[in-house]
Amino acid sequence: MGTYLQGKPEYDKKRKALLAEYKVPELQADWERKTLAAAANPGTDVPYDVAWDTVVKMVDGGKEILRLDPSQRTQKQQEKLTDHFVGFYMIPVGKERYEELKFPELKEKLEKLEAEYPGLSEAQTIAENPGSPKTHILIRGDYKQPGIEVQPGPLAVLNPLPQDARPTRLTLARWLVSKDNPLTPRVTVNRMWQEFFGRGLVETSEDFGTRGEPPTHAKLLDWLAMEFMANDWNVKKVHKLIVTSATYRQSSQTRKVLESRDPYNKLLARQSRLRLPAELVRDAALATSGLLNPEIGGKSVRPPLPAGVAELGYAGSVKWKASVGPDRYRRGLYIFFQRTTPYPELMTFDAPNSLLSCSRRERSTTPLQALNLMNDPVFFEAAQVLAARIMRETPGSVSDRIDYAFKLCLARAPRPQEKDRLLNYYRQQKEILGQEPESIDTLFPANNLEGVNAAEAAAWVGITRVLLNLDEFITRG
Amino acid sequence: MNLEYFKRIQTRRHFFQECVGGLGAVALWNLLEREGRTAASVEGLPKVNPLSPKPPHFAPKAKNVIFLYMEGAPSHIDLFDPKPEMKKWDGQPLPESMTKDLKLAFIKPNAKVWASPRVFQPCGQAGMEFSDYTPHLATCADDICMVRSMFTEQFNHHPGQLMFNCGTPLVGRPSMGAWVTYGLGSESQNLPGFVVLSSGTGTSAGSGNWSSGFLPSTYQGVTFRSSGDPVLYLSNPGGVSLKSQRAALDTIRDLNEQSYVNTGDLEIASRIASYELAFRMQAAAPELLDFSKESPSTLEMYGVEKEPTKPFATNCLLARRMIERGVRFVQLFHASWDDHTELNAHLKKNCEITDQPAAALLKDLKQRGLLDTTLVIWGSEFGRTPLVESRNPAKGSEGRDHHPFAFSIWMAGGGIKGGQIIGKTDEFGLNILEDKIHVHDLQATILHCLGLNHEKLTYRHLGRDFRLTDVEGKVVQRLLG
Numbered sequence: 009m010g011t012y013l014q015g016k017p018e019y020d021k022k023r024k025a026l027l028a029e030y031k032v033p034e035l036q037a038d039w040e041r042k043t044l045a046a047a048a049n050p051g052t053d054v055p056y057d058v059a060w061d062t063v064v065k066m067v068d069g070g071k072e073i074l075r076l077d078p079s080q081r082t083q084k085q086q087e088k089l090t091d092h093f094v095g096f097y098m099i100p101v102g103k104e105r106y107e108e109l110k111f112p113e114l115k116e117k118l119e120k121l122e123a124e125y126p127g128l129s130e131a132q133t134i135a136e137n138p139g140s141p142k143t144h145i146l147i148r149g150d151y152k153q154p155g156i157e158v159q160p161g162p163l164a165v166l167n168p169l170p171q172d173a174r175p176t177r178l179t180l181a182r183w184l185v186s187k188d189n190p191l192t193p194r195v196t197v198n199r200m201w202q203e204f205f206g207r208g209l210v211e212t213s214e215d216f217g218t219r220g221e222p223p224t225h226a227k228l229l230d231w232l233a234m235e236f237m238a239n240d241w242n243v244k245k246v247h248k249l250i251v252t253s254a255t256y257r258q259s260s261q262t263r264k265v266l267e268s269r270d271p272y273n274k275l276l277a278r279q280s281r282l283r284l285p286a287e288l289v290r291d292a293a294l295a296t297s298g299l300l301n302p303e304i305g306g307k308s309v310r311p312p313l314p315a316g317v318a319e320l321g322y323a324g325s326v327k328w329k330a331s332v333g334p335d336r337y338r339r340g341l342y343i344f345f346q347r348t349t350p351y352p353e354l355m356t357f358d359a360p361n362s363l364l365s366c367s368r369r370e371r372s373t374t375p376l377q378a379l380n381l382m383n384d385p386v387f388f389e390a391a392q393v394l395a396a397r398i399m400r401e402t403p404g405s406v407s408d409r410i411d412y413a414f415k416l417c418l419a420r421a422p423r424p425q426e427k428d429r430l431l432n433y434y435r436q437q438k439e440i441l442g443q444e445p446e447s448i449d450t451l452f453p454a455n456n457l458e459g460v461n462a463a464e465a466a467a468w469v470g471i472t473r474v475l476l477n478l479d480e481f482i483t484r485g
Numbered sequence: 486m487n488l489e490y491f492k493r494i495q496t497r498r499h500f501f502q503e504c505v506g507g508l509g510a511v512a513l514w515n516l517l518e519r520e521g522r523t524a525a526s527v528e529g530l531p532k533v534n535p536l537s538p539k540p541p542h543f544a545p546k547a548k549n550v551i552f553l554y555m556e557g558a559p560s561h562i563d564l565f566d567p568k569p570e571m572k573k574w575d576g577q578p579l580p581e582s583m584t585k586d587l588k589l590a591f592i593k594p595n596a597k598v599w600a601s602p603r604v605f606q607p608c609g610q611a612g613m614e615f616s617d618y619t620p621h622l623a624t625c626a627d628d629i630c631m632v633r634s635m636f637t638e639q640f641n642h643h644p645g646q647l648m649f650n651c652g653t654p655l656v657g658r659p660s661m662g663a664w665v666t667y668g669l670g671s672e673s674q675n676l677p678g679f680v681v682l683s684s685g686t687g688t689s690a691g692s693g694n695w696s697s698g699f700l701p702s703t704y705q706g707v708t709f710r711s712s713g714d715p716v717l718y719l720s721n722p723g724g725v726s727l728k729s730q731r732a733a734l735d736t737i738r739d740l741n742e743q744s745y746v747n748t749g750d751l752e753i754a755s756r757i758a759s760y761e762l763a764f765r766m767q768a769a770a771p772e773l774l775d776f777s778k779e780s781p782s783t784l785e786m787y788g789v790e791k792e793p794t795k796p797f798a799t800n801c802l803l804a805r806r807m808i809e810r811g812v813r814f815v816q817l818f819h820a821s822w823d824d825h826t827e828l829n830a831h832l833k834k835n836c837e838i839t840d841q842p843a844a845a846l847l848k849d850l851k852q853r854g855l856l857d858t859t860l861v862i863w864g865s866e867f868g869r870t871p872l873v874e875s876r877n878p879a880k881g882s883e884g885r886d887h888h889p890f891a892f893s894i895w896m897a898g899g900g901i902k903g904g905q906i907i908g909k910t911d912e913f914g915l916n917i918l919e920d921k922i923h924v925h926d927l928q929a930t931i932l933h934c935l936g937l938n939h940e941k942l943t944y945r946h947l948g949r950d951f952r953l954t955d956v957e958g959k960v961v962q963r964l965l966g
């Protein structure tokens with residue numbers, strides 16, 4: 009027996025006791041009677057008209073459940089209806105009565121009780137609908153204007169379904185990956201190529217149709233598609249094939265002659281420099297400083313938001329309870345996506361708004377990105393922690409430390425000019441901090457590093473902040 | 486990199502650093518600008534700004550837009566479209582012939598007519614009626630073009646707002662402000678091209694209302710916030726002074742320039758330019774928010790220093806100041822007018838908040854000669870039913886339901902013929918009798934005022950050319966001056 013079933017009898021008992029304590033069975037029976045009466049005679053009891061409307065709109069299968077005799081309902085149906093009743097009894101009886109009955113308190117207790125017991129884990133599954141609904145062409149896309157009835161089938165220009173096959177989802181799945189259908193592997197390898205080169209062999213990775221761009225290297229695309237299928241659709245093998253290729257391993261430096269002949273680098277005579285995607289910009293800063301929590305999977309996290317961001321959601325409905333501890337430093341892809349008020353850094357660096365499907369992202373360069381990298385507490389904290397890391401891990405001279413910082417941030421040694429410029433900046437920072445000694449503690453608040461001079465550490469925060477803001481830091485070279 | 490060049494900028498840099506202590510950021514910037522020490526200093530490195538002004542399709546009447554978006558659907562029959570005949574029907578259901586096909590969001594078509602308790606006065610040369618809740622707007626009648634015949638298909642807020650702002654009820658499309666800045670760029674050198682200001686409770690479509698959709702994020706609306714940093718992350722972190730920030734930026738720029746020399750990637754020019762623009766914004770935004778140079782009479786006219794007008798008045802005055810500084814599109818959101826209950830009290834409250842500042846904005850723009858080139862729009866996703874919604878039997882709790890079939894908006898300024906009333910609804914304000922104007926028509930007209938042909942302002946995405954007005958929309962000639 010699983011944990012859910014083990015805990016269930018006790019949970020049921022406690023829930024029943026709670027509901028009885030707040031007189032839910034009597035009140036709910038009365039509410040059901042009145043709601044059903046309102047449904048039968050609309051317009052006679054307006055508050056219960058609204059109650060009926062809410063059940064219909066908010067409870068999955070609510071209309072049917074409410075019409076069933078309580079003895080005929082499954083336990084799950086009954087619980088669903090009771091939860092709705094407890095949550096929305098205010099609608100017909102008003103706030104005052106709802107509070108007098110202490111329903112807000114009951115609601116809280118029920119939620120707490122539920123959280124105390126292990127939940128039922130549900131697995132989604134698909135079953136074929138025996139009575140498939142009829143499908144019509146919708147005139148101008150309007151669901152209220154159905155045109156002629158249509159049957160399922162692939163586009164005429166593509167390979168047909170096998171003869172005598174019933175047009176089910178399983179048939180579609182088999183058709184998609186059939187050896188006779190080159191489109192699926194082409195589209196798939198093209199999207200992989202796009203991630204490695206910034207542009208697919210077919211640039212319009214979302215559209216291989218007549219309105220899309222023709223491929224720049226049609227034979228290569230075909231060959232990769234065939235390799236993908238021949239290797240049993242193994243994604244990693246294609247990745248390996250691409251990253252070990254001579255094309256991928258080229259330098260991204262441009263040459264004058266290429267600029268005029270192939271300004272957009274479609275022919276791939278060099279690699280492309282690509283700004284990192286939004287999530288990775290944040291990950292890179294956290295990883296370099298050592299703050300990143302690399303944990304895989306689990307629930308989404310909510311890193312702290314600046315005040316006033318969540319408030320732009322509807323009528324204060326967005327509750328952004330900031331994650332604490334290591335969850336604050338999870339990878340960007342785990343950040344909870346609040347549709348009406350998305351995490352600002354994601355939007356600023358061109359993450360899609362998660363409302364439409366998106367096969368390729370824009371890469372824009374805006375002043376808001378600069379402000380974000382310079383001043384967002386996430387990035388500033390990364391600069392502070394990175395400075396501490398460098399001080400701790402390299403006891404040597406400023407010059408040695410610059411070498412190490414460059415290696416951590418850009419995976420290479422600084423060129424002499426770059427080093428000179430940073431040394432120059434370091435001296436300048438020290439001078440400024442000499443004039444503004446009050447800034448030292450704010451820049452480097454947790455100075456518990458042995459033998460480290462606070463002013464020096466604070467100057468280093470300046471250097472790491474510069475490094476984390478370099479174009480090269482947020483660019484794949 | 487050329488050594489001579491490097492030496493030259495080093496000395497000049499030194500000079501600036503000596504100066505910084507005694508100068509404000511704006512002055513510093515001007516100095517840097519005059520010296521030509523901007524992003525275009527390395528040979529071959531282009532000076533780029535994705536928001537630099539672009540020519541319109543034809544000569545425009547308006548250069549800028551201030552859009553007062555009244556979230557939640559204000560009641561047209563209680564504000565701008567008086568229906569005295571309704572008194573006869575008060576408390577009775579509508580004739581059945583009118584309700585046969587009527588589908589409403591929450592109430593039933595047999596709900597009773599509720600005549601507006603408001604008192605209306607004809608104003609201005611056109612005898613434009615305003616209710617007693619908007620005495621200030623009433624004094625602007627000769628500048629206002631009142632449109633009483635708007636309609637939409639969307640009868641819920643979220644899709645309705647997206648329809649109004651993005652031209653489709655579907656999520657994920659660019660908003661009007663994003664389209665306009667994509668089409669025209671911005672005159673401002675140090676502020677975003679599309680700014681969003683918010684007061685009240687927040688909108689149901691949230692940032693979808695000012696999203697850049699599939700356009701580059703350069704064109705998204707930037708929210709100016711009422712507390713904390715006016716623009717997110719505008720202030721330097723604690724301990725970073727202006728001098729220290731400038732030194733950091735100089736270092737970032739020099740290292741980025743070397744990166745350009747080493748790679749030849751022109752994108753680096755955009756990166757360098759974006760940091761300079763960010764620095765200018767750090768200086769310009771506080772100046773924008775500083776009302777100390779506004780005259781006491783201006784502040785009083787808007788109602789900046791008193792409640793309940795303060796939040797909306799501040800935003801209206803900010804909007805004018807932004808337009809003066811070249812911001813292309815300013816959109817104010819005030820929420821919410823969604824009065825399903827207690828309509829009378831709520832409407833009064835919202836009018837007390839917004840009426841005086843909105844009227845002051847029109848007058849102020851006019852006296853400064855800015856109204857001719859600034860298009861001002863006041864509107865929302867739909868209107869409200871002439872039928873009562875009573876969720877609660879108590880007197881004064883009456884409300885009205887969503888009404889997409891006919892509603893009012895008004896416009897003024899650049900390209901618009903003021904002092905006229907367009908459109909006519911039936912005796913209940915239920916259906917339109919004359920001059921039906923769809924939301925897409927309004928959008929086409931707004932773009933037209935800015936010199937943009939709505940059929941030509943397109944962006945290819947997912948294999949087709951998208952536009953604000955989807956596949957519809959006709960410019961409404963009668964609105965134009």
